[in-house]
Structure formats: structure tokens, C-alpha cells
Amino acid sequence: KAGVTQTPRYLIKTRGQQVTLSCSPISGHRSVSWYQQTPGQGLQFLFEYFSETQRNKGNFPGRFSGRQFSNSRSEMNVSTLELGDSALYLCASSLFSLAESYEQYFGPGTRLTVT
């Protein structure tokens, strides 16, 4: 069974630009969560999507948004990029919603560098 895939793996953007990251969960998994990992703040929850609906969101500004498609694939968008958005963005999938399932499987991440 294929694992969680994320594209692209590496990305370099300029301040002020926007970026879209993609995540394909494990086949059959319906929940996708996004996390941001930085040296200063560590691993922080961004949001979870389940059945195309955002279930909850962490403490991030509105520049961070996402969506989920009917095939459970998810995209995360960051607009008006700032230097502080440079991070490893990790996607995790789980079979059920996070409220019902506590096992999350992570993808390899997308390393975003903002210059």
C-alpha cells in the first residue's frame, strides 16, 4: 500500500508570493492534517480536513488555507509569503477523522524556503 505522498518536495519562493502544496493520503484514508515544522516553533498543527470539510484549525493567520477534494487529496495554500513561513510542511493521513482515530501516518514533507 502506497504511503502518504507530498508534492513538491522542495520549493523556493519569494516574499509576497503565494504557494500551493499538495498531499495525497493513503488509499482509503479520509482525513488529512497539516503540520508546520520550524526550528523555533517545532511541530505545530495547522488544520485537518475530513470529507472535504475543515474540522479545525490551529493558531495560524488567515494566509494559511486549505481544501480537500472528493478523492481525499488535499492542498494547502499560503498567500503573501513571509520569511517566517520557511518550514517543513508535513501532511498526515488517518483512516477516520482525528476525533475517531488517533493514528496518523505522515508524508515526507515539503520543504518551503522563502527568500
Place this chain on the structure above:
Amino acid sequence: AQKVTQAQTEISVVEKEDVTLDCVYETRDTTYYLFWYKQPPSGELVFLIRRNSFDEQNEISGRYSWNFQKSTSSFNFTITASQVVDSAVYFCALSEAMGGATNKLIFGTGTLLAVQP
């Protein structure tokens, strides 16, 4: 507030030594889950174990073992006879209920384990 503390930032051991990674958590929930994840240099978080708050039985899986003690709010991880391939950052995490709609993971800051040959 929910919090996970991994006081050990870095640990360096020589191959075949045993090593214990500490994890202390804080939560007001009576039902919660604790996790350990491994993050090798490739960046992908690898799930190691999940433990619920009602199960304090220690667990052993090969060279890995976990000691869960609610009395001290600790969930420590021991690697026996460490190997170079164990070198990675290890994260302890706590599930947090968010109004019943989502249980997000609260991660500790991680412990970098370096196993020298």
C-alpha cells in the same frame, strides 16, 4: 494547558549502549493518547507507538520499550542495544481534543539521538 516536554535536546551514545528518551506531559483530559514518532534525516515522521491513558502496561517491541507512568505524567522510551540506524530525532506527542471535532497532536520539541559506531 496541554504540553509535552522533552528535556533532552541531544543524546549521543555509542553503538550497543542502551538509551532512554524522556517525555513528560501535562493535560487536563482524563482520556488522552500518547505517541512516539521517529524522524530520520529524510524528514518523514514514522509512527512508533500509541498508548491510551487507561493502559499503563509497559510495552516492548523488539529493541524498543516504553514505560508509561500516570503518577509522574511520563512516557519514556528506551532503545536497547542501540544501532547507528536508530540515529534520528524522536518526538513524543499528546493528543488534544478540540471541542470534540478534532484531536490534534501536541508535539514535544524532540530529542536528537546520535548513535556513534
